[in-house]
Amino acid sequence: MIFTCRNCGGNVVFSPEKQKMYCPYCEGEDCEESTVKPTTVTQCSNCGGEIQINEYTSSSKCSYCGQHIVFDERVTGAYEPQLILPFKIGKEDAKKLMRDTFSKKIFAPDSFLSEVKLNSMEGMYVPFWLYDYDTNYDYEGKGTKVRVWRSGNTEYTETSYYTIQRNMDVAFDKVPVDASFALNDEIMDLMEPYKYGELIDFSPKYMSGFFGEIYNDTADNLESRAKQKAENDAEGLLKSSISGYTTVTPIRKNLRMQKKGTHYTLFPVWLYMYTYRGKTYRYHVNGQTGKVIGTVPVSVAKVCAYGATLAASFATIGLLVRTILEIL
Protein backbone atom coordinates (compact mmCIF):
# COMPACT_ATOMS: atom_id res chain seq x y z
CA MET A 1 0.00 0.00 0.00
CA ILE A 2 1.35 3.38 -1.01
CA PHE A 3 -0.21 6.67 -0.04
CA THR A 4 -0.12 9.06 -2.94
CA CYS A 5 -1.10 12.69 -3.27
CA ARG A 6 -4.36 13.44 -5.03
CA ASN A 7 -2.89 16.69 -6.25
CA CYS A 8 0.57 15.80 -7.48
CA GLY A 9 0.94 12.06 -7.24
CA GLY A 10 3.81 12.31 -4.76
CA ASN A 11 4.28 9.97 -1.83
CA VAL A 12 2.23 11.22 1.12
CA VAL A 13 3.55 10.56 4.61
CA PHE A 14 2.28 11.10 8.14
CA SER A 15 3.70 14.32 9.57
CA PRO A 16 4.30 14.18 13.37
CA GLU A 17 4.57 17.98 13.51
CA LYS A 18 1.28 18.59 11.70
CA GLN A 19 -0.42 15.42 12.97
CA LYS A 20 -1.77 15.10 9.46
CA MET A 21 -1.00 13.30 6.25
CA TYR A 22 1.33 15.53 4.29
CA CYS A 23 2.73 15.65 0.79
CA PRO A 24 6.34 16.88 0.93
CA TYR A 25 6.28 17.53 -2.83
CA CYS A 26 3.31 19.92 -3.10
CA GLU A 27 2.95 20.58 0.63
CA GLY A 28 -0.66 19.45 0.48
CA GLU A 29 -2.32 18.24 3.66
CA ASP A 30 -4.76 15.39 4.11
CA CYS A 31 -4.56 14.82 0.39
CA GLU A 32 -3.76 11.13 0.50
CA GLU A 33 -5.31 8.32 -1.41
CA SER A 34 -4.20 4.81 -0.84
CA THR A 35 -3.02 2.93 -3.82
CA VAL A 36 -3.07 -0.81 -3.50
CA LYS A 37 -0.81 -2.28 -6.11
CA PRO A 38 0.11 -5.92 -6.57
CA THR A 39 3.05 -5.57 -4.23
CA THR A 40 5.35 -8.32 -3.16
CA VAL A 41 7.23 -7.90 0.05
CA THR A 42 10.55 -7.81 -1.75
CA GLN A 43 9.76 -5.52 -4.63
CA CYS A 44 8.84 -1.85 -4.67
CA SER A 45 5.40 -1.37 -6.18
CA ASN A 46 6.47 2.05 -7.43
CA CYS A 47 9.79 1.47 -9.18
CA GLY A 48 10.16 -2.29 -9.10
CA GLY A 49 13.42 -2.03 -7.14
CA GLU A 50 14.32 -4.69 -4.64
CA ILE A 51 13.46 -3.81 -1.05
CA GLN A 52 15.60 -5.08 1.77
CA ILE A 53 13.21 -6.35 4.38
CA ASN A 54 13.04 -9.16 6.90
CA GLU A 55 10.26 -11.54 7.86
CA TYR A 56 8.77 -9.04 10.34
CA THR A 57 8.87 -5.84 8.29
CA SER A 58 5.43 -4.30 7.86
CA SER A 59 6.42 -0.96 6.39
CA SER A 60 9.60 0.20 4.73
CA LYS A 61 11.19 2.58 2.31
CA CYS A 62 12.48 1.80 -1.15
CA SER A 63 16.18 2.56 -1.15
CA TYR A 64 15.99 3.40 -4.89
CA CYS A 65 13.00 5.72 -5.22
CA GLY A 66 12.48 6.63 -1.56
CA GLN A 67 8.84 5.57 -1.74
CA HIS A 68 7.29 4.58 1.60
CA ILE A 69 5.44 1.31 1.34
CA VAL A 70 3.11 -0.33 3.84
CA PHE A 71 2.75 -4.07 3.22
CA ASP A 72 -0.97 -4.80 3.20
CA GLU A 73 -0.73 -8.43 4.18
CA ARG A 74 1.25 -7.41 7.28
CA VAL A 75 -1.19 -4.83 8.59
CA THR A 76 -4.38 -6.77 8.01
CA GLY A 77 -6.00 -9.88 9.38
CA ALA A 78 -4.09 -11.46 12.23
CA TYR A 79 -1.40 -8.79 11.91
CA GLU A 80 -3.72 -5.81 12.06
CA PRO A 81 -2.88 -3.82 15.19
CA GLN A 82 -5.80 -2.76 17.34
CA LEU A 83 -4.20 0.47 18.48
CA ILE A 84 -1.45 2.83 17.47
CA LEU A 85 0.31 5.78 19.01
CA PRO A 86 1.12 8.01 16.03
CA PHE A 87 4.49 9.75 15.99
CA LYS A 88 4.28 13.04 17.82
CA ILE A 89 7.94 13.94 17.56
CA GLY A 90 9.33 14.62 14.11
CA LYS A 91 12.81 13.88 12.88
CA GLU A 92 14.17 17.38 13.51
CA ASP A 93 12.85 17.32 17.06
CA ALA A 94 14.33 13.86 17.60
CA LYS A 95 17.71 15.12 16.39
CA LYS A 96 17.45 18.08 18.74
CA LEU A 97 16.60 15.77 21.63
CA MET A 98 19.67 13.69 20.83
CA ARG A 99 21.83 16.80 20.83
CA ASP A 100 20.27 18.12 24.04
CA THR A 101 20.82 14.80 25.78
CA PHE A 102 24.33 14.03 24.65
CA SER A 103 25.97 17.36 23.85
CA LYS A 104 27.50 17.48 27.34
CA LYS A 105 29.10 14.08 26.88
CA ILE A 106 32.50 15.51 26.15
CA PHE A 107 34.20 12.21 25.41
CA ALA A 108 31.83 11.33 22.56
CA PRO A 109 33.46 11.33 19.11
CA ASP A 110 32.97 14.56 17.17
CA SER A 111 30.91 12.90 14.45
CA PHE A 112 28.50 11.36 16.95
CA LEU A 113 26.09 14.28 16.87
CA SER A 114 26.99 15.53 13.41
CA GLU A 115 24.14 16.54 11.13
CA VAL A 116 25.14 13.95 8.56
CA LYS A 117 25.07 11.10 11.05
CA LEU A 118 21.90 12.22 12.78
CA ASN A 119 20.13 12.42 9.42
CA SER A 120 20.36 8.64 9.30
CA MET A 121 17.77 8.43 12.11
CA GLU A 122 14.70 6.50 11.12
CA GLY A 123 11.30 6.38 12.71
CA MET A 124 9.91 2.95 13.46
CA TYR A 125 6.64 1.61 14.78
CA VAL A 126 7.58 -1.06 17.28
CA PRO A 127 5.06 -3.86 17.91
CA PHE A 128 3.91 -4.17 21.51
CA TRP A 129 1.50 -6.43 23.32
CA LEU A 130 -0.46 -4.66 26.04
CA TYR A 131 -1.93 -6.81 28.78
CA ASP A 132 -4.79 -6.05 31.17
CA TYR A 133 -4.93 -7.85 34.51
CA ASP A 134 -7.17 -8.04 37.54
CA THR A 135 -5.17 -9.03 40.58
CA ASN A 136 -5.85 -9.93 44.17
CA TYR A 137 -3.03 -9.95 46.67
CA ASP A 138 -3.57 -11.71 49.98
CA TYR A 139 -0.73 -11.15 52.41
CA GLU A 140 0.15 -11.96 55.97
CA GLY A 141 3.40 -11.07 57.66
CA LYS A 142 5.08 -10.52 60.99
CA GLY A 143 6.38 -7.07 61.82
CA THR A 144 8.56 -5.76 64.61
CA LYS A 145 9.00 -2.27 65.98
CA VAL A 146 12.13 -1.64 68.02
CA ARG A 147 12.51 1.22 70.45
CA VAL A 148 15.79 1.91 72.26
CA TRP A 149 16.30 4.32 75.15
CA ARG A 150 18.76 4.96 77.95
CA SER A 151 18.28 5.44 81.62
CA GLY A 152 21.43 6.05 83.62
CA ASN A 153 23.99 3.47 82.67
CA THR A 154 21.39 1.09 81.24
CA GLU A 155 20.21 0.80 77.66
CA TYR A 156 16.72 -0.63 77.15
CA THR A 157 15.54 -2.26 73.92
CA GLU A 158 11.82 -2.82 73.50
CA THR A 159 10.70 -5.04 70.62
CA SER A 160 6.97 -5.11 69.77
CA TYR A 161 5.56 -7.85 67.53
CA TYR A 162 2.62 -7.41 65.15
CA THR A 163 0.64 -9.50 62.73
CA ILE A 164 0.21 -7.66 59.43
CA GLN A 165 -2.68 -8.62 57.19
CA ARG A 166 -3.53 -7.14 53.81
CA ASN A 167 -5.95 -8.07 51.09
CA MET A 168 -5.76 -5.85 48.05
CA ASP A 169 -7.52 -5.75 44.69
CA VAL A 170 -5.84 -3.88 41.88
CA ALA A 171 -6.31 -3.81 38.12
CA PHE A 172 -3.49 -3.18 35.68
CA ASP A 173 -4.28 -1.55 32.38
CA LYS A 174 -2.14 -2.11 29.28
CA VAL A 175 1.10 -3.41 30.73
CA PRO A 176 3.44 -3.18 27.72
CA VAL A 177 5.86 -5.77 26.39
CA ASP A 178 7.69 -5.19 23.14
CA ALA A 179 7.18 -7.89 20.54
CA SER A 180 10.32 -7.26 18.52
CA PHE A 181 13.24 -9.63 18.80
CA ALA A 182 15.60 -7.10 17.25
CA LEU A 183 15.08 -4.55 20.00
CA ASN A 184 16.59 -4.96 23.44
CA ASP A 185 13.93 -5.65 26.08
CA GLU A 186 15.74 -3.63 28.73
CA ILE A 187 15.98 -0.61 26.42
CA MET A 188 12.32 -0.92 25.44
CA ASP A 189 11.36 -1.00 29.13
CA LEU A 190 13.37 2.16 29.70
CA MET A 191 11.46 3.87 26.85
CA GLU A 192 8.31 3.67 28.94
CA PRO A 193 5.98 5.17 29.86
CA TYR A 194 3.87 6.08 26.85
CA LYS A 195 0.87 8.32 27.30
CA TYR A 196 -2.05 6.02 26.67
CA GLY A 197 -4.52 8.87 26.41
CA GLU A 198 -3.29 9.42 22.86
CA LEU A 199 -3.80 5.82 21.71
CA ILE A 200 -6.10 5.63 18.72
CA ASP A 201 -7.51 2.92 16.50
CA PHE A 202 -5.02 1.64 14.01
CA SER A 203 -4.91 2.97 10.49
CA PRO A 204 -2.10 2.09 8.06
CA LYS A 205 -1.78 5.70 6.95
CA TYR A 206 0.10 6.53 10.16
CA MET A 207 2.82 4.12 9.04
CA SER A 208 3.52 5.94 5.79
CA GLY A 209 6.88 7.62 6.22
CA PHE A 210 8.12 5.20 8.85
CA PHE A 211 9.44 1.71 9.21
CA GLY A 212 7.34 -0.85 11.01
CA GLU A 213 7.25 -4.41 12.22
CA ILE A 214 4.62 -7.00 12.92
CA TYR A 215 4.72 -8.75 16.27
CA ASN A 216 7.58 -11.22 16.28
CA ASP A 217 5.93 -13.56 18.74
CA THR A 218 2.46 -14.22 20.09
CA ALA A 219 0.91 -12.55 23.10
CA ASP A 220 0.87 -15.85 24.99
CA ASN A 221 4.56 -16.49 24.45
CA LEU A 222 5.55 -13.02 25.60
CA GLU A 223 3.15 -12.75 28.52
CA SER A 224 5.63 -13.83 31.19
CA ARG A 225 7.36 -10.44 31.07
CA ALA A 226 4.07 -8.57 31.46
CA LYS A 227 3.07 -10.78 34.38
CA GLN A 228 6.40 -10.14 36.03
CA LYS A 229 5.96 -6.38 35.64
CA ALA A 230 2.44 -6.50 37.08
CA GLU A 231 3.57 -8.73 39.94
CA ASN A 232 6.40 -6.37 40.81
CA ASP A 233 4.03 -3.40 40.78
CA ALA A 234 1.46 -5.24 42.92
CA GLU A 235 4.21 -6.17 45.36
CA GLY A 236 5.35 -2.53 45.47
CA LEU A 237 1.81 -1.27 46.06
CA LEU A 238 1.26 -3.71 48.88
CA LYS A 239 4.58 -2.86 50.50
CA SER A 240 3.74 0.84 50.35
CA SER A 241 0.77 0.11 52.64
CA ILE A 242 3.10 -1.37 55.27
CA SER A 243 5.11 1.23 57.13
CA GLY A 244 6.51 2.03 60.54
CA TYR A 245 8.09 -1.37 61.14
CA THR A 246 11.73 -2.09 61.86
CA THR A 247 11.52 -5.52 60.22
CA VAL A 248 8.81 -7.25 58.20
CA THR A 249 8.85 -10.99 57.54
CA PRO A 250 6.25 -12.43 55.13
CA ILE A 251 4.34 -15.47 56.35
CA ARG A 252 1.88 -15.87 53.49
CA LYS A 253 1.85 -14.28 50.05
CA ASN A 254 -0.83 -15.19 47.59
CA LEU A 255 -1.01 -13.14 44.40
CA ARG A 256 -3.75 -14.13 41.96
CA MET A 257 -3.70 -12.61 38.49
CA GLN A 258 -6.37 -12.86 35.87
CA LYS A 259 -5.71 -11.69 32.36
CA LYS A 260 -8.57 -9.54 31.13
CA GLY A 261 -7.35 -8.80 27.64
CA THR A 262 -4.50 -8.11 25.25
CA HIS A 263 -4.03 -5.35 22.70
CA TYR A 264 -1.72 -5.52 19.72
CA THR A 265 -0.34 -2.00 19.46
CA LEU A 266 2.32 -0.04 17.62
CA PHE A 267 4.46 2.46 19.52
CA PRO A 268 6.62 5.13 17.83
CA VAL A 269 10.40 5.06 18.31
CA TRP A 270 13.18 6.96 16.55
CA LEU A 271 16.27 4.83 16.02
CA TYR A 272 19.79 6.10 15.54
CA MET A 273 22.64 3.73 14.87
CA TYR A 274 26.20 4.98 15.20
CA THR A 275 29.25 2.86 14.43
CA TYR A 276 32.51 3.71 16.16
CA ARG A 277 35.68 1.65 16.00
CA GLY A 278 33.81 -1.37 14.69
CA LYS A 279 31.08 -1.31 17.34
CA THR A 280 27.52 -0.26 16.65
CA TYR A 281 25.76 1.86 19.27
CA ARG A 282 21.97 2.14 19.24
CA TYR A 283 19.95 5.11 20.43
CA HIS A 284 16.23 5.24 20.89
CA VAL A 285 14.01 8.29 21.15
CA ASN A 286 10.45 7.76 22.30
CA GLY A 287 8.45 9.11 19.34
CA GLN A 288 5.69 10.32 21.65
CA THR A 289 7.36 11.60 24.84
CA GLY A 290 10.89 12.32 23.56
CA LYS A 291 12.64 10.21 26.18
CA VAL A 292 16.14 9.32 24.96
CA ILE A 293 17.90 6.07 25.81
CA GLY A 294 21.45 5.02 24.92
CA THR A 295 25.06 5.18 26.03
CA VAL A 296 27.63 7.24 24.21
CA PRO A 297 30.82 5.82 22.73
CA VAL A 298 34.10 7.09 24.17
CA SER A 299 36.83 8.61 22.06
CA VAL A 300 40.17 7.71 23.62
CA ALA A 301 41.78 10.68 21.88
CA LYS A 302 39.30 13.04 23.53
CA VAL A 303 39.75 11.45 26.94
CA CYS A 304 43.51 12.03 26.61
CA ALA A 305 43.12 15.58 25.29
CA TYR A 306 40.61 16.69 27.92
CA GLY A 307 42.32 14.85 30.76
CA ALA A 308 45.76 16.25 29.90
CA THR A 309 44.38 19.78 29.47
CA LEU A 310 42.59 19.64 32.79
CA ALA A 311 45.64 18.31 34.64
CA ALA A 312 47.93 20.88 33.01
CA SER A 313 45.46 23.69 33.71
CA PHE A 314 45.04 22.65 37.32
CA ALA A 315 48.80 22.47 37.84
CA THR A 316 49.27 25.85 36.12
CA ILE A 317 46.60 27.48 38.28
CA GLY A 318 48.12 25.94 41.41
CA LEU A 319 51.58 27.21 40.55
CA LEU A 320 50.32 30.66 39.60
CA VAL A 321 48.32 31.03 42.80
CA ARG A 322 51.26 29.82 44.86
CA THR A 323 53.61 32.24 43.17
CA ILE A 324 51.23 35.17 43.56
CA LEU A 325 50.61 34.47 47.24
CA GLU A 326 54.28 34.04 47.96
CA ILE A 327 55.12 37.30 46.26
CA LEU A 328 52.50 38.97 48.38
Added chain:
Amino acid sequence: MKQYFHFFRFVFIGIAVLILVLGAVSAGKAAIGSLGIGERTNTECLTEERVFDYADKLTDKEEAKLRKLIAKREKQIGCDIVLVTLEESLEEYVKPYEEQLGYIYVDEYTTVYADNFYDEHKYGYDVPYGDGAILVDNYAREYDGLRYAAFSTCGKVEYKYSDAMIDHMFDRIFAYEKLGPYAAYKTYINTLYHDMSGMLQFTAYWSLPAILMLSVVVMAIFVLINLIPSKGKKTTTIKTYVADNSMKMNQQSDVFLTKTVTKRRIETSSSSGGGGRSGGGGHHRSSSGRSHGGGSRGR
Protein backbone atom coordinates in the same frame (compact mmCIF):
# COMPACT_ATOMS: atom_id res chain seq x y z
CA MET B 1 37.84 21.66 18.62
CA LYS B 2 35.03 24.15 19.11
CA GLN B 3 33.60 21.98 21.87
CA TYR B 4 37.06 21.72 23.44
CA PHE B 5 37.56 25.48 23.68
CA HIS B 6 33.97 25.97 24.79
CA PHE B 7 34.44 23.45 27.58
CA PHE B 8 37.70 24.91 28.85
CA ARG B 9 36.85 28.58 28.20
CA PHE B 10 36.55 29.55 31.87
CA VAL B 11 39.70 27.62 32.77
CA PHE B 12 41.70 29.37 30.06
CA ILE B 13 40.25 32.74 31.03
CA GLY B 14 41.12 32.01 34.67
CA ILE B 15 44.72 31.20 33.77
CA ALA B 16 44.99 34.36 31.69
CA VAL B 17 43.63 36.44 34.59
CA LEU B 18 46.07 34.82 37.01
CA ILE B 19 48.97 35.56 34.67
CA LEU B 20 47.86 39.21 34.55
CA VAL B 21 47.53 39.31 38.35
CA LEU B 22 50.99 37.77 38.69
CA GLY B 23 52.43 40.42 36.39
CA ALA B 24 50.68 43.19 38.30
CA VAL B 25 51.75 41.86 41.70
CA SER B 26 55.37 41.45 40.56
CA ALA B 27 55.44 44.95 39.12
CA GLY B 28 53.81 46.41 42.24
CA LYS B 29 56.24 44.62 44.49
CA ALA B 30 59.20 45.82 42.48
CA ALA B 31 57.91 49.38 42.67
CA ILE B 32 57.43 49.27 46.41
CA GLY B 33 60.91 47.83 46.84
CA SER B 34 61.78 46.18 50.10
CA LEU B 35 59.34 48.11 52.30
CA GLY B 36 61.82 50.91 52.88
CA ILE B 37 64.29 48.68 54.66
CA GLY B 38 67.89 49.69 54.13
CA GLU B 39 70.94 47.56 53.58
CA ARG B 40 72.26 45.43 56.43
CA THR B 41 74.62 47.59 58.52
CA ASN B 42 76.01 45.04 60.95
CA THR B 43 79.63 44.59 59.87
CA GLU B 44 80.75 42.69 62.96
CA CYS B 45 78.64 39.60 62.51
CA LEU B 46 80.97 36.62 62.55
CA THR B 47 79.21 34.58 59.88
CA GLU B 48 77.14 34.81 56.75
CA GLU B 49 75.50 31.46 57.57
CA ARG B 50 71.91 31.40 58.79
CA VAL B 51 70.99 27.72 58.68
CA PHE B 52 72.79 25.35 61.04
CA ASP B 53 71.37 21.90 60.59
CA TYR B 54 73.42 20.11 63.25
CA ALA B 55 70.69 17.47 63.63
CA ASP B 56 70.85 16.81 59.90
CA LYS B 57 67.09 16.95 59.44
CA LEU B 58 67.15 18.86 56.17
CA THR B 59 68.38 17.85 52.76
CA ASP B 60 70.99 20.00 51.07
CA LYS B 61 68.34 21.20 48.68
CA GLU B 62 66.00 22.18 51.52
CA GLU B 63 68.80 24.00 53.31
CA ALA B 64 69.59 25.93 50.13
CA LYS B 65 65.91 26.87 49.70
CA LEU B 66 65.69 28.04 53.30
CA ARG B 67 68.86 30.11 52.93
CA LYS B 68 67.43 31.73 49.83
CA LEU B 69 64.13 32.45 51.58
CA ILE B 70 65.92 33.84 54.64
CA ALA B 71 68.04 36.15 52.46
CA LYS B 72 64.88 37.48 50.79
CA ARG B 73 62.93 37.89 54.04
CA GLU B 74 65.84 39.53 55.90
CA LYS B 75 65.96 42.30 53.31
CA GLN B 76 62.19 42.72 53.49
CA ILE B 77 61.93 43.10 57.26
CA GLY B 78 65.45 44.22 58.21
CA CYS B 79 66.07 41.40 60.67
CA ASP B 80 68.55 38.57 60.86
CA ILE B 81 66.81 35.21 60.75
CA VAL B 82 68.72 32.25 62.15
CA LEU B 83 67.81 28.59 62.29
CA VAL B 84 69.55 25.89 64.31
CA THR B 85 68.66 22.23 64.65
CA LEU B 86 70.23 20.13 67.38
CA GLU B 87 70.01 16.57 68.52
CA GLU B 88 71.68 16.60 71.93
CA SER B 89 70.60 17.07 75.50
CA LEU B 90 71.47 20.55 76.75
CA GLU B 91 71.43 19.58 80.42
CA GLU B 92 75.22 19.68 80.71
CA TYR B 93 75.49 22.67 78.38
CA VAL B 94 73.46 24.99 80.63
CA LYS B 95 75.10 24.06 83.95
CA PRO B 96 77.98 26.57 83.66
CA TYR B 97 75.43 29.34 83.11
CA GLU B 98 73.41 28.62 86.27
CA GLU B 99 75.84 30.57 88.40
CA GLN B 100 75.09 33.63 86.33
CA LEU B 101 71.45 33.07 85.43
CA GLY B 102 70.28 31.16 88.47
CA TYR B 103 68.56 27.79 88.34
CA ILE B 104 67.72 26.96 84.76
CA TYR B 105 64.59 24.90 84.27
CA VAL B 106 64.53 22.19 81.66
CA ASP B 107 62.20 24.17 79.40
CA GLU B 108 64.71 27.01 79.38
CA TYR B 109 67.68 24.99 78.12
CA THR B 110 67.08 25.71 74.44
CA THR B 111 66.38 29.37 75.16
CA VAL B 112 69.77 29.73 76.86
CA TYR B 113 71.38 27.97 73.90
CA ALA B 114 69.52 30.19 71.42
CA ASP B 115 70.44 33.42 73.21
CA ASN B 116 74.08 32.39 73.41
CA PHE B 117 74.18 31.27 69.80
CA TYR B 118 72.77 34.58 68.65
CA ASP B 119 75.13 36.62 70.81
CA GLU B 120 78.22 34.56 70.08
CA HIS B 121 77.81 35.10 66.33
CA LYS B 122 76.97 38.75 66.86
CA TYR B 123 73.83 38.53 64.82
CA GLY B 124 71.67 41.60 64.27
CA TYR B 125 70.61 43.30 61.06
CA ASP B 126 71.47 46.80 62.20
CA VAL B 127 74.16 46.26 64.84
CA PRO B 128 75.72 43.29 66.65
CA TYR B 129 73.13 41.78 69.05
CA GLY B 130 70.59 43.88 67.16
CA ASP B 131 67.43 43.19 65.19
CA GLY B 132 66.79 39.53 64.53
CA ALA B 133 65.46 36.21 65.72
CA ILE B 134 66.68 32.68 66.10
CA LEU B 135 64.87 29.36 66.22
CA VAL B 136 66.63 26.48 67.91
CA ASP B 137 64.88 23.14 67.46
CA ASN B 138 66.32 20.35 69.58
CA TYR B 139 65.41 16.82 68.44
CA ALA B 140 66.88 15.21 71.57
CA ARG B 141 64.56 14.61 74.51
CA GLU B 142 65.49 16.06 77.86
CA TYR B 143 65.11 14.13 81.11
CA ASP B 144 61.39 15.04 81.29
CA GLY B 145 60.77 13.18 78.03
CA LEU B 146 60.03 16.30 76.00
CA ARG B 147 61.90 17.83 73.15
CA TYR B 148 62.09 21.60 73.12
CA ALA B 149 62.28 24.36 70.59
CA ALA B 150 63.26 27.93 71.45
CA PHE B 151 62.35 31.08 69.60
CA SER B 152 64.60 33.88 70.77
CA THR B 153 64.13 37.45 69.63
CA CYS B 154 66.32 40.50 69.76
CA GLY B 155 66.14 44.19 68.95
CA LYS B 156 62.97 45.31 67.19
CA VAL B 157 61.77 41.75 66.98
CA GLU B 158 61.90 41.48 70.75
CA TYR B 159 59.81 44.63 71.09
CA LYS B 160 57.34 43.53 68.45
CA TYR B 161 56.70 40.05 69.79
CA SER B 162 54.22 39.75 72.62
CA ASP B 163 53.68 36.51 74.53
CA ALA B 164 50.62 35.78 72.41
CA MET B 165 52.63 36.24 69.22
CA ILE B 166 55.32 33.91 70.51
CA ASP B 167 52.66 31.31 71.31
CA HIS B 168 51.22 31.76 67.86
CA MET B 169 54.67 31.26 66.34
CA PHE B 170 55.05 27.94 68.12
CA ASP B 171 51.50 26.92 67.22
CA ARG B 172 52.24 27.44 63.55
CA ILE B 173 55.65 25.79 63.59
CA PHE B 174 54.33 22.72 65.39
CA ALA B 175 51.26 22.53 63.17
CA TYR B 176 53.35 22.47 60.02
CA GLU B 177 55.90 20.12 61.55
CA LYS B 178 53.51 17.34 60.54
CA LEU B 179 54.51 18.07 56.95
CA GLY B 180 58.18 17.70 57.83
CA PRO B 181 61.01 19.87 59.21
CA TYR B 182 61.28 21.90 56.01
CA ALA B 183 57.64 22.98 56.18
CA ALA B 184 58.02 23.84 59.87
CA TYR B 185 61.09 26.04 59.30
CA LYS B 186 59.56 27.67 56.25
CA THR B 187 56.62 28.51 58.49
CA TYR B 188 58.99 30.03 61.05
CA ILE B 189 60.59 32.29 58.44
CA ASN B 190 57.35 33.33 56.81
CA THR B 191 55.48 33.83 60.08
CA LEU B 192 58.30 36.05 61.27
CA TYR B 193 58.12 37.98 58.02
CA HIS B 194 54.35 38.31 58.22
CA ASP B 195 54.44 39.39 61.85
CA MET B 196 57.18 41.93 61.28
CA SER B 197 55.88 43.33 58.02
CA GLY B 198 52.15 43.08 58.69
CA MET B 199 51.73 41.60 55.23
CA LEU B 200 49.17 38.97 54.27
CA GLN B 201 49.61 35.86 56.33
CA PHE B 202 50.05 33.17 53.79
CA THR B 203 52.69 30.54 53.36
CA ALA B 204 52.28 28.13 50.48
CA TYR B 205 53.43 24.61 51.11
CA TRP B 206 52.38 23.21 47.78
CA SER B 207 55.47 21.68 46.35
CA LEU B 208 55.56 21.05 42.63
CA PRO B 209 55.24 17.26 43.01
CA ALA B 210 52.23 17.77 45.31
CA ILE B 211 50.57 20.08 42.79
CA LEU B 212 51.26 17.66 39.96
CA MET B 213 49.97 14.73 41.99
CA LEU B 214 46.82 16.64 42.89
CA SER B 215 46.38 17.54 39.21
CA VAL B 216 46.55 13.87 38.26
CA VAL B 217 44.00 13.01 40.95
CA VAL B 218 41.66 15.76 39.74
CA MET B 219 42.11 14.54 36.17
CA ALA B 220 41.37 10.95 37.19
CA ILE B 221 38.18 11.99 39.02
CA PHE B 222 37.10 14.13 36.08
CA VAL B 223 37.71 11.33 33.57
CA LEU B 224 35.99 8.69 35.70
CA ILE B 225 32.92 10.86 36.28
CA ASN B 226 32.61 11.48 32.56
CA LEU B 227 33.11 7.84 31.72
CA ILE B 228 30.28 6.58 33.90
CA PRO B 229 27.90 5.01 31.39
CA SER B 230 24.23 5.84 31.70
CA LYS B 231 21.62 4.34 29.42
CA GLY B 232 18.79 6.32 30.89
CA LYS B 233 16.57 6.37 33.92
CA LYS B 234 13.51 4.29 34.59
CA THR B 235 10.59 6.71 34.68
CA THR B 236 7.73 4.33 35.35
CA THR B 237 6.40 3.85 38.88
CA ILE B 238 4.44 1.10 40.55
CA LYS B 239 1.30 3.06 39.77
CA THR B 240 1.97 3.72 36.08
CA TYR B 241 -0.21 0.84 34.83
CA VAL B 242 -2.74 0.75 37.65
CA ALA B 243 -6.21 1.26 36.17
CA ASP B 244 -8.04 4.34 37.42
CA ASN B 245 -9.75 3.81 40.81
CA SER B 246 -9.07 0.09 40.65
CA MET B 247 -7.03 -0.25 43.80
CA LYS B 248 -9.07 -1.41 46.75
CA MET B 249 -7.79 -2.55 50.13
CA ASN B 250 -10.20 -5.22 51.33
CA GLN B 251 -8.33 -5.86 54.54
CA GLN B 252 -5.72 -3.82 56.31
CA SER B 253 -4.95 -4.79 59.86
CA ASP B 254 -1.90 -4.48 62.07
CA VAL B 255 -2.52 -6.47 65.25
CA PHE B 256 -0.22 -6.08 68.23
CA LEU B 257 0.85 -9.48 69.61
CA THR B 258 3.42 -9.02 72.34
CA LYS B 259 6.53 -7.15 73.30
CA THR B 260 9.86 -7.91 74.94
CA VAL B 261 12.26 -5.59 76.74
CA THR B 262 15.96 -6.28 77.13
CA LYS B 263 18.44 -4.15 79.01
CA ARG B 264 22.17 -3.72 78.75
CA ARG B 265 24.62 -1.98 81.02
CA ILE B 266 26.65 0.66 79.21
CA GLU B 267 30.34 0.54 79.98
CA THR B 268 31.83 3.99 80.45
CA SER B 269 35.48 4.79 80.07
CA SER B 270 37.37 7.73 81.42
CA SER B 271 40.34 9.29 79.76
CA SER B 272 42.82 11.92 80.70
CA GLY B 273 44.82 14.08 78.40
CA GLY B 274 48.33 15.36 78.59
CA GLY B 275 50.35 17.90 76.83
CA GLY B 276 53.66 19.59 76.49
CA ARG B 277 54.93 22.18 78.81
CA SER B 278 55.36 25.73 77.83
CA GLY B 279 58.20 27.91 78.89
CA GLY B 280 57.12 31.48 79.38
CA GLY B 281 57.77 34.03 76.71
CA GLY B 282 58.84 37.51 77.34
CA HIS B 283 61.92 39.40 78.07
CA HIS B 284 64.98 37.98 79.74
CA ARG B 285 68.74 38.41 79.76
CA SER B 286 71.20 36.08 78.16
CA SER B 287 74.39 34.87 79.83
CA SER B 288 76.22 37.76 78.23
CA GLY B 289 73.77 40.15 79.85
CA ARG B 290 72.01 41.17 76.68
CA SER B 291 68.26 41.48 76.41
CA HIS B 292 66.34 38.83 74.50
CA GLY B 293 62.71 37.97 74.09
CA GLY B 294 60.96 34.78 73.11
CA GLY B 295 60.64 31.49 74.82
CA SER B 296 60.58 27.75 74.37
CA ARG B 297 58.01 25.04 74.10
CA GLY B 298 58.24 21.29 74.51
CA ARG B 299 56.34 18.55 72.81
